[in-house]
Amino acid sequence: MAARPREQFSDREQRLLASLTEHGPGFYALVGLLVAVIAWGIIAYAMQLRYGLGVTGLRDNFMWGIYITNFVFFIGVSHVGALMSAILRLTGAEWRRPVTRMAEAITFASLLMGALMPFIDMGRPDRLLNLLLHGRLQSPILWDMLSITTYLTGSTLFLFVPMIPDIALLRDRFADGPAWRRRLYAVLSLGWKGTEAQRHHLETIMAIMAVLIIPIAISVHTVVSWIFGMTLRAGWNSTILGPYFVFGALFSGAAAVVTAMAAFRRAYHLEEYITEAHFRRMGYLVIALGMIYAYFTFAEYLTPAYKMAAAERGYLSAVFTGQFSRLFWFTQIGGVLLPVLLLTLPRIHWMPRLREIPMLQPRPALATVATYAAAMIVLSLVAPQTAALGGVDVAQMITPWVIAALGIWLFLALLPVFHDRPIAAAVVASVLVNVAAWWKRFVIIVPTLQNPFLPIQRAPAGWGIYQPTWVEWSITAAALAGFVLIYLLFSKVFPIVSIWETREEPAHRPIGHGETVGVSVS
């Protein structure tokens, strides 16, 4: 087939296609950084293979740590694909079109990283085949294997099938491009010509997949939660863990899409595809999911906290007021309340009037908080001793009240700034959601292990507490880098916004500024 004339592509499509071939210095720098982090992680893993899991902070009482945290986190983020492509497709939310593929690609990349984590965590990865040779269906690990592989297959198809018309476009566009692109697109386009019959097939497949993928996605995070929920341990022995994890997953996934939208919009100049309206609508989704998630959290913690049964008392007090309280309240205030406020308050029309209050000038507030944070960091480096040894216990000086007062001040001062930059507000909110989501998974796993039925006694030095080691952090960083790298390279091989689904035809008009058009299940 002859190369299509360029005129067939609109301006914004030209810009989108340019993102496939034009790489700035920033791209190479980022890829270099990611590859370096991954290489470092591989070295760390080689250490772990050589010397065993003893190089981690894991011990008998803390048999699971941040590898399992990563597992739950990445599998959680992957849920957004089903949300965006299936639920929004079925409910006819036409505005989703430019962001669907971004969401599906997040699903793909994070599922790969999530599925890798249990293998990293295994004591005997060399006996992987035993899972197939001797697998027992009673074990939730087998449920995880089955549902995650099903979801990976399903969501890869879900990513690939609606990409076929675009791949055909690329096949024609790159008819005289590099050989690898020509071959790749020729194979993957599966002979797409855009005939009526082909379109019909595509739409049928997508309609079926959209219905099928929802129960699969729900099953995935439900069984992930059940590696905890199927034990007797206080804090894990909870009936709502399945639905709780599903909504926590959707919440973090939706926030990840907001971050990705902002990153691609800026890096690939996709302002015409991804408009402020998209951030507003994704913001609504994040708010709604955040509220449901907060409700689940409330239900999950209040019911045992009201009764304070002996078994649960230990982990609950560790989480609310003890050892893990800073992390827990950060995940709730910084990871749920603050993001929801950031997505709502700046939209109130009188917000800019806060600027008139002398106390609430953004610059002094920012400067004060930054100075305070810097002072605390320097102090903790210079005088790390505890107060008992005559030094300064920095952690003791950072009281929750000071943090709260400074935080509220900074928040109020920045509200007018965010009013003018709603996308910046959405990005800050979504990054907070995901940082907190990771720590919340940590706070689900570790406090329960810190408070077993029989007290932790006679543990060798250092075995009574969980402190992740550099090996675990390196592998965690490598997993995150791997996720970003897969995602980035995907966007260099395939257009990150669907071209054919956003063509400005009356039936498929993308919604930037207007309202939804049509409710076809396509």
Added chain:
Amino acid sequence: MPVTHEAAQRRWVMIIDLAKCDGCRECTRACNAMHFIPPGQEWIRVYEMQDHEAGSAYWLPRPCMQCDNPPCVKVCPVSAAWKREDGIIMQDTERCIGCRFCLAACPYGARTFNWVQPEETEEQRLRPYDIEWNIRHRKGTTEKCIFCPALVKQGKLPACADACPMGAIYFGDQVEDAVTNSQGETVRFSELIKEQAGYRLLEDLGTEPRVYYLPPRKRLYPAPPAAPEPAAAGKEHR
């Protein structure tokens, strides 16, 4: 569902008399020596317990409970842990993949993990792999107390019961209704449990342990000297 033993010839059972335990940890030492247990592990661990403030402290030796409704066996993805008809939960370190789900599932903390490759003595190396002796330890696998089936097969007591200088650990067969301690005392299992109000650890979890305890009433030996070790020692997570 709990495992049933209608056809079983033997149903091994253990009774630990807490009134007789003085916390000397001879059981732990004998077990460690018998199985060449790697450093950091104790398959029978002696806890210092105090049930409530008004109560007196007491010692609690904790072997594997060999539960009849075993949480560890349920979650094992590869059948590396399984329940025998004689009640013992076995562990196959040649099959274990090291997922540590059993450590998470066990409410008694009875399972341990080989975080590194344990150093082996010459004697250990010469012994063939025998699942019932369980003296070869492998990096990245889970292990635990297995009631010394190799010794029991020879008509001996498990190492811990045999080593207890107080005769606090009784071991025997529930079918035969007889348990024996290191002092050579053989008593009826059912009578001992009835007369001395035998109980099982964390009974309300429904794990149906095969290890019974006699309450530490009228203690024959002094209580643990100090207050129990705090549950967690170390730095705060920040």
